[in-house]
Amino acid sequence: MFKLNLKIALRNLWKNKGYTFINVIGLSIGMASCILIFLFIRYQLSFDEGIKNEDRIYRFVTEWKYDAFDDYSNAVAIPAVKVAKNEIAGIEKSAAIFRRWSILRVKDASGKDLFKQDETIYYVEPDFFDIFGMRWLTAKPTQALSQPNTVALSETAAQQYFGNAQTAIGKTVTMANNTPLKVSGVFKDMPKNSSFPLNIMVSYETYPDKNGDCWDCVSSGNEFYVLLKEGLTAKDIEGSLAQFNKKNYADRKVAGNQVNKMEALRDIHFSEHYDNFSYNTISKTEIYGLAIIALFLIVTACINFVNLSTAQAINRAKEVGVRKVMGSLRKQLMLQFLTETFLVTLAAMLIACVLAELAIPQMENLFKGTVSIGLFQHPVIFVFMLLLVLFVGLLAGFYPAVVMSGFTPALAIKNKITLNTGGLSLRKILVVVQFSIAIILIISTIVVMRQMQYVQQKQLGFNANEVMMISLPNDSLSRLKHESFKERLLKIPGVNKVSFCQDAPLSPNINSSDFAFNGIKNKDFEVRRMKADEDYFDLFDLKLIAGKLFAKSDTANGYVVNETFLKKVHITNPQDALGKMINSTGQNIPIIGVIKDFNDLSLKENISGLTISAGKTSYWRAAIKLDTKQLFVADKKVEALWNSIFPNYIYYSKFVNENINGQYETEKVMGILFKVFAGVIIFISFIGLFGLMSFVATQRTKEMAIRKVLGATTFELVKMLNGSFLLMVFIANLVAWPVAYLIVNGWLNGFAYRMELNVWPFVLAMLITMFITLLTVSIRSYKAAVANTIDALKYE
Amino acid sequence: MITIENLEKVYKTEEIETTALNGINLHVATGEFVSIMGPSGCGKSTLLNVMGLLDKPESGSYKFIDTELLTLNDRERSNFRKRNMGFVFQNFNLIDELTVFENIELPLIYNKVPAGERKKLVNEIIGRMNIVNRSGHFPQQLSGGQQQRVAVARALVTKPKLVLADEPTGNLDSTHGNEVMELLCELNETGTTIVMVTHSSHDASFSNRIINLKDGHVISEKINKGKTEELI
Structure with missing residues (x-):
């Protein structure tokens, strides 16, 4: 039976090549976008994963509550580093890690520079390596970085400076102009999905201000990590931390109600208040936003499928009737139609994989190398693809299968089935939903682009034209x-x-x-x-x-x-x-x-x-x-x-305006993503509309011919066919506007300086969608309207 | 074989109610070949659909041998139909996406006949129907007469007790029409009960008994003497 179903499915899909093409293309583009979004989200969620004891590692952060505003820092005051472990019960290990910048040199025997470069360095306390379970390429140094003037290098840094890890051990790197650092260990490179882009780690003992005693000085590079004792979480030591805060900040009358709080390691990447060493964070809201866009994309593609399948259902009525007469159960028919859907979905998935693979390099480019994703990186990606096929197959196939398998055999075998005569059909509702989604994205895209323009053109109150900033030792x-x-x-x-x-x-x-x-x-x-x-x-x-x-x-x-x-x-x-x-x-x-x-x-x-x-x-x-x-x-x-x-020293220069524009990198990337996804959804929606129009035109061939015989002009016929589609898109605009307003207004509220949100983005979106609709449906309706009347009547 | 009593069927639309069958009583004996005739809209196709369990009447009784069929649920009707009945339609109703062989094989698949057995049965009937060289063709590639032969073959392949034919020659020219009627007669001679709806007195002349319907009532029954004698 399955073989036969498969055969019918394939032959049917082939017979309706046009609709199959629309379905497969729509689905595969939608699925490819979903796969890309999934890969991106998975990559983001994988940050700092796989570290031993990851659920016991916490970062100390600092918060201030002034009367008029709150402030947050990823860092701590230096004296806190010294006393935290002793004053807070439940901490097994603690380690400071302070980021600084310095020129590093490697010299040859004669004292000539072999290598000179501005580098980010980190002063770290020895326990850092244990807390984070860093893996050593060389033998684990027994006293790693416990002595002053020692340094541990990443594999990449060791290769760059000394050729390879083994030769690096015991060699000297010079920091600034005169601080020698002896290489005491080489560790495995940190992965890209890490909040710790560590290359050069200098012993904390080397840090000149390690004995600082200013409790209200918090410099953003000074981070501090603790490993809690087995079985404890941040909640368990809240009391102890509160005492610590009282003793060291409140009692010392440190301004701004300064306190330390603890942030779990796996929350660092998603932190909205606190930065980190990789300057790479993404809020959970953004991740949810992307997931919603992915859902939008796939729903849009599924709507095409449902619409075209139910529209074509009448053509399948005879087959359904015959099969029922032959003794087929409804269940068996549903299974057959679902087989067809899964076949299309599977084909779409294969194409989607190819499309995604082609798009990955562009996407990595867009994120300037901060994202590293691959289609075959992780088994969970395959699970996702499988679930996506199942989800899409059921979402797109279930309703048409229910409709088609439910035909009464006596009517079906005589082709007397009628679907959705008048009234508010599901198909119309789905088209409205589909276009509402597209319109929301169009409006969002216009607003994001306008706001970026506004930001770039706003008078900032100073003139930075042709002003270059250079480094100054x-x-x-x-x-x-x-x-x-x-x-x-x-x-x-x-x-x-x-x-x-x-x-x-x-x-x-x-x-x-x-x-x-x-x-x-x-x-x-x-x-x-x-x-x-x-x-x-x-x-x-x-x-x-x-x-x-x-x-x-x-x-x-x-x-x-x-x-x-x-x-x-x-x-x-x-x-x-x-x-x-x-x-x-x-x-x-x-x-x-x-x-x-x-x-x-x-x-x-x-x-x-x-x-x-x-x-x-x-x-x-x-x-x-x-x-x-x-x-x-x-x-x-x-x-x-x-x-x-x-x-x-090392020369560095950059024009001020370049730097200012660099501050909106995230928004620029977002603008591009919106443009791409809006484009994809518009494309999917319009090919769906074209397919539906083709179907309606075919269905109404006889009616059009009769109207023509009775004297209707081509224009009147085109108008008649287009009318209902334009009405649907118009209604979709009305549905989309309030939703889009809430979304874009919320986004703009994130800017202290924002463009005025007027009616134009909304009107523009309406004009765009109405115009493309008119164009899409007219191509098909015109063809139907000028078709030979006699043929149409004879055909019927 | 079939006993129908007080069968009523009403079609309702928003505005009007049409009584298609109005207290039909009917008996068909095993091995009989019955024609149902009448003007358009008299209810003959509806009666055939009810007999084929494709449609449900409002009231009445329909016994097949000793089983009351109107109390069956959908699944039971489906099962009963596929085991006991074969259908031939005016418009052939072959599945366009399946070849001649596959179309004939379809009811066997629903009856869960093993593949080897299926092949044997289909080939046998294809031989009988004289369409061996067409078995790999699709319906659109055949003439109307050939398509109806395939449809008859499909109706017979499960060896049903009852064959229901709805104007089987309606879409055929007289030569092909006669061929199909002869096929049905041959079938009847082997013991299969046939109920046929037709407009054509010529086609009806092949049957043993002709039932005339009008406005949902049986208005007359006529024994086809020549045929009955043959039967005796």
Whole structure:
């Protein structure tokens, strides 16, 4: 019986090649998108998996609750690292891991540099290796990183510096200019799906500030991990942690109600508040969002299948009738129709695998190598594919099977079956659902694109055109050369202005701190403390609105604050602020000037209360304003000069505008994903519509011929056929609009600066869908309307 | 073999009710060849459908030998049909996607006849129907007469006790029509009971008894003497 069913199925599919093609293509594109989304989600969920004791490993994080806002950090204060294990019961092991950047060199016997590179290094306490069960390529060092001036390298780093793991052992790497580090071990490379991109791990004993005792200084690179004792979870030590927080923060009167909390290892990648060393997080909401899009895609493709199958059901009526007369049970018929669906689904799955395989490299590109996925990476992918075939097969096949197998044999054998005469048929509802989904995605895509445009075009309140940021060595020796470097820079033709500073005006790399205003401790917010020299304001075109700028100085002699700062301390007239004292460094310094607000963070966030002051020891960047016409030449000359003055360091340069745009990378990727998925759903929906139209046109051939004989024009016939389809798409627009509004408005609320959401994206989506519908159905209805009348009547 | 009493069947639409069968009483003996005649809409096809368990009447009784069939559920009707009945239709009703061989094989599959046995039975009947060289063809590749032969072959392959034929020559020219009627006669001669609905007096002349229906009533019954004598 199965063989026969299979035969009928294949022959039937072949007979209706057109519809089979539409079904297979629609399903395979939908399934390929689903597979890609599944691979992506699985990859994201696999972060930091497979670490021994992973459910007992926690990261300590820090939280502040000010009166006006909450703040979060992935890091801890240095003294907490020293005392946590002793003060909190239940911790088996603990280890600090601090990220820093440094130049690393490998020298030959004569002292010449074989290798010199800016590297991210991590100071780690020895227990880190045990907590994370790191695997050693060389013999496990008995005292791994317990001594100062020792380093462990990843396999890749060892190969890069010394050729291979074995030869690396015992060799020396020089950190900065003069700190030798002896290689004491080589560990297996961290996988890509890890929140720990560790290559160079230096012993914590080497860390110069390891004895720091500032409880309210939390630097974002200072992470701290603990391994709880067997059988314990974070809940079990909540009490002990609360005591620790009270003793070390509350009792010490640390500002902002600072506390430490614990975050499970497997939550790090999905953290919305806390960053990590890989700078790679994804929220669970985003993952659910993607899963919903995948579901949308597959439902859209299934709707095509259901619509075309039920539409064609009448053609199968005779077969159903005959089979029932021959003694077939309804169950057997359903099984037969489901076999057909599964055949199509299976074919679609094979094509989907090919499509997915072709799309994977593009997808990895889109995520700039931060994602590594493969079709045959994990057995669970096959399970997913199998489930997908079952799910799609049942979703698409069950309803048509129920309808077709339910025909009354007496009517079926005489072709007297009629389906959905008038009224609100399921098919119409499904088309409306399908198009509503497509329209929601179109509207979302338009809004995402518009918002990105808005962000890129928004006036930020400073002028960064042709401003290049270059690295500026800032150790005590280098600082001696700053003055002459600046003078010589200004002499280069094409260099218009130079300022030494911490970073560009819009930058996430500025510290914030609690402060006292006019002697009163502020409990509402933290102030961002930007350091820059006196030329910064002119170079970036920051507008002074009261007072004056600070004079040339190595240290802070007066603060220039922004309007937001004044607003936050409730001063309305900028003149009133002048002379008021700010203490954020243990020293009272007066406000001497007020500048107009500019965006100091990405447009997702509001402008902060800000102070700008001199502070030579924090100048890590030189901002150079270049002449547009001499951009390229000047750039080269700046690099040459830099290398001659700071030969031991590594030159780095980037234009400010590139950096600013880089802040919206996630949104850009999202925009592209939306475009792709909207495109896929539109394609699937419209080929479905085309198929349905073809069917309707065939069904109504006789009616059209009679109407034509009675005098209907081609235009009237096309209008008649198109009418119902346009109405369905119109209704779909009305259904989609409120849903789309809720979705895009929610997304835009994530931006402090957002475009105004008006009716246009909605109207545009309607125009697009109505136009494509008209085009799609007209192609087929026109063909039907101009068909030879006599043939049609004879045929019937 | 068949005893029908007070059979009633009503078709309802939103606006009107049509009584298709109005208290039909009928007896068909084993080995009989009965024709049902009457004008269009008199209920003859409905009666055939009810006899073939393809349709359910509102009331009445339908006994096949001693089994009351109207109380059976769907599954039981299905099973009864496939074991005891064969059908021949005016429009052949062959499955377009199956070859001649596969079409004839279909009822055997539903009767769970083993594959080897099936092949033997199908080949046997194909030989009898003189369509051996057509067994690999699809229905569309055959003439109307050939298609009806296949349909008859399919009806007979399970060796049913009763063959129900609904205007079996309606779509055929007279030569092919006669061939089919002769086939049915041969079949009847081997002991199979046949009930045939027809418009054609010529076709009806092949049967033993002619029942005339009008407006859902049996209005007359006529014994076909020549045939009856032959039977005696």
